[in-house]
Amino acid sequence: MKRTSILAIALTTIPMVVAQSTWAGQAPGSLSDPDIPVSHHDRVYAAEQFSNTVSVTDPADNRLVGEIRLGEPSPGNFSPLYHGQVLVHGMGYSPDHRTIAVVSIGSNSVSFIDTQTNAVKHVTYVGRSPHEAFFTPDGKEVWVTVRGENYVAVLDGKTFEEKTRVIVPAGPGMQIFSPDGKYGYVCSSFNPEVEVISVADHTIVGNVKQASPFCPDLAATPDGKQVWFTLKDVGKTQVFDARPPFALLKTIDTGPITNHVNIARNANGMFAYVTVGGLNQVKVFRTDDFSQVATIPVGSLPHGIWPSGDGSRVYVGLENADAMIAIDTLTNKVIATVPIGQAPQAVTYVPNAVPEGDGTQNTVPPGVAGQADHLMMVPAGTGKSAEQAAAPTSVALFDQGLVQVLQAAVTGLQSKQPYVLGLSNNPDGSGNVDVLANFMTNPAGSAIVNTIGQIRQVVTPGMSTTGDTRRYLVIAPQVAGKPGAPVQVQAR
Known part of the structure; x- marks a missing residue:
């Protein structure tokens, strides 16, 4: 009670100071x-x-x-x-x-x-x-x-x-x-x-x-x-x-x-x-x-x-x-x-x-905790950059040594539908898609997708050490258990 009384006095006697500091x-x-x-x-x-x-x-x-x-x-x-x-x-x-x-x-x-x-x-x-x-x-x-x-x-x-x-x-x-x-x-x-x-x-x-x-x-x-x-x-x-x-x-x-x-x-x-x-x-x-x-x-x-x-x-x-x-x-x-x-x-x-x-x-x-690469994915076929997309999907590749944990914060998809995150040989996502992860969107059409592997080496320009063709991240709906037409592609 004594402490409260002192505070009350302070508030009434020096209001300008208290207003500035508290x-x-x-x-x-x-x-x-x-x-x-x-x-x-x-x-x-x-x-x-x-x-x-x-x-x-x-x-x-x-x-x-x-x-x-x-x-x-x-x-x-x-x-x-x-x-x-x-x-x-x-x-x-x-x-x-x-x-x-x-x-x-x-x-x-x-x-x-x-x-x-x-x-x-x-x-x-x-x-x-x-x-x-x-x-x-x-x-x-x-x-x-x-x-x-x-x-x-x-x-x-x-x-x-x-x-x-x-x-x-x-x-x-x-x-x-x-x-x-x-x-x-x-x-x-x-x-x-x-x-x-x-x-x-x-x-x-x-x-x-x-x-x-x-x-x-x-x-x-x-x-x-x-x-x-x-x-x-x-x-x-x-x-x-x-x-x-x-x-x-x-x-x-x-x-x-x-x-x-x-x-x-x-x-x-x-x-x-x-x-x-x-x-x-x-x-x-x-x-x-x-x-x-x-x-x-x-x-x-x-x-x-x-x-x-x-x-x-x-x-x-x-x-x-x-x-x-x-x-x-x-x-x-x-x-x-x-x-x-x-x-x-x-x-x-x-x-x-x-x-x-x-x-x-x-x-x-x-x-290693401070090492990561960051990418963006945008709607397929629109030609939009990550800056132009309203809510682009962000992707982080967290370095774990020889491999990376991939995390994609996926947005802009259909509600409660099955999709795949995969790799394509083509920037527009066309052709064969190798699936990295299957996921289901939530009611807001979004999802957090995680997978792990040597992913940076193939999706980041200049990182491949084997001479293999560069790959591109793609998101596509699951159609009859297989990837359908791409809906999001890796921004370039």
């Missing part, structure tokens, strides 16, 4: 939390799925500090895996800002890393394909959504050992908490339903219908009034009341491959920032009237997003560009781009993560 608490905290200005003590982390690393960035000068290596590139994972992590993907952090929790989907693990030293201090193994992990606001528990099964694993916040499970519909995607720590909100990636869980007794106390089954991410506003969640399969974002009876408030069409959402408050108000991977954009909405106030071009396949401790910036991982960008929230302009590791997924900004020193311990240079 706007309000930022997500995932409470509106009453003090803002923390950007400094060299802060860190931005990204979980990088194909290099199996966590990048560490100093936001004060937007400089990559280094990579925390949790596992090896793909060829090293083809034999029995006894050590190291695979498909580093999800991320959360503790209320004291001293620990990040990093989820690896392929090895079913949560790695707890000390933010001061970048050292892994514990690894907890949970069920099949966990997706995200986050601490409760009091730091006593860590909730892990086990997306490959039907429960949230509840870990002890000190020992990091599993102590109980909360059974939910199959495929829990992510969880976040109300700022007061009363509720946990768990969206689903397999069932069209968000569960609201009482943190005190781990019981389900409400639910919200999703417009589609596939929710990858959600965020609660610092004022405790709203929860925003994304729907990747249909390209929508929905908002519901964070308080009982948890009524749905708004459904917004945001675009194909709608990935993550987060909240930032600044001098202009409170805003939801949504990454739209299929459009290579971040869209910005007011939380009071849900109006869209900005569309920000950002680069290939924006994914994770998180605000700085003062709300002056949001940081976004570009999954198919191997980069982290910083957006100024007052101008909604990109102000920095930082090269990082391969295929960044979740992003977290941790204020005051490194109280002392330079925080470079236990990090390594990017090495």
Whole structure:
């Protein structure tokens, strides 16, 4: 109470100073939390799925500090895996800002890393394909959504050992908490339903219908009034009341491959920032009237997003560009781009993560994690370049040594139809097509397609060392089990 009284006095006696230095608490905290200005003590982390690393960035000068290596590139994972992590993907952090929790989907693990030293201090193994992990606001528990099964694993916040499970519909995607720590909100990636869980007794106390089954991410506003969640399969974002009876408030069409959402408050108000991977954009909405106030071009396949401790910036991982960008929230302009590791997924900004020193311990240079080639695909037969195409398919070839992981963020196709990604001898995609991957589009006509092989050597000009004819990437519908006429071709 005494602390609140001092703050109240400060607000009434020096309003000009406070208005310039403090706007309000930022997500995932409470509106009453003090803002923390950007400094060299802060860190931005990204979980990088194909290099199996966590990048560490100093936001004060937007400089990559280094990579925390949790596992090896793909060829090293083809034999029995006894050590190291695979498909580093999800991320959360503790209320004291001293620990990040990093989820690896392929090895079913949560790695707890000390933010001061970048050292892994514990690894907890949970069920099949966990997706995200986050601490409760009091730091006593860590909730892990086990997306490959039907429960949230509840870990002890000190020992990091599993102590109980909360059974939910199959495929829990992510969880976040109300700022007061009363509720946990768990969206689903397999069932069209968000569960609201009482943190005190781990019981389900409400639910919200999703417009589609596939929710990858959600965020609660610092004022405790709203929860925003994304729907990747249909390209929508929905908002519901964070308080009982948890009524749905708004459904917004945001675009194909709608990935993550987060909240930032600044001098202009409170805003939801949504990454739209299929459009290579971040869209910005007011939380009071849900109006869209900005569309920000950002680069290939924006994914994770998180605000700085003062709300002056949001940081976004570009999954198919191997980069982290910083957006100024007052101008909604990109102000920095930082090269990082391969295929960044979740992003977290941790204020005051490194109280002392330079925080470079236990990090390594990017090495192979910083090596990738980037291509674009455009509609076949139109003669359009990647710049002219409205929503081109972006392709990244992530170097794994002798081979590459290919990831294509496919857009602009027919809804829920079978297609192939393949190689053609001809730039226009004609002739025989050798299939690299079969895939099915989602209701928005998009898909994330992955395959692996020595692909760069044949699709990149001048890379072939065998004298073989260059090949070209092509996307074609499946017709009677075979590739039909091409609908997208590699941009030249």
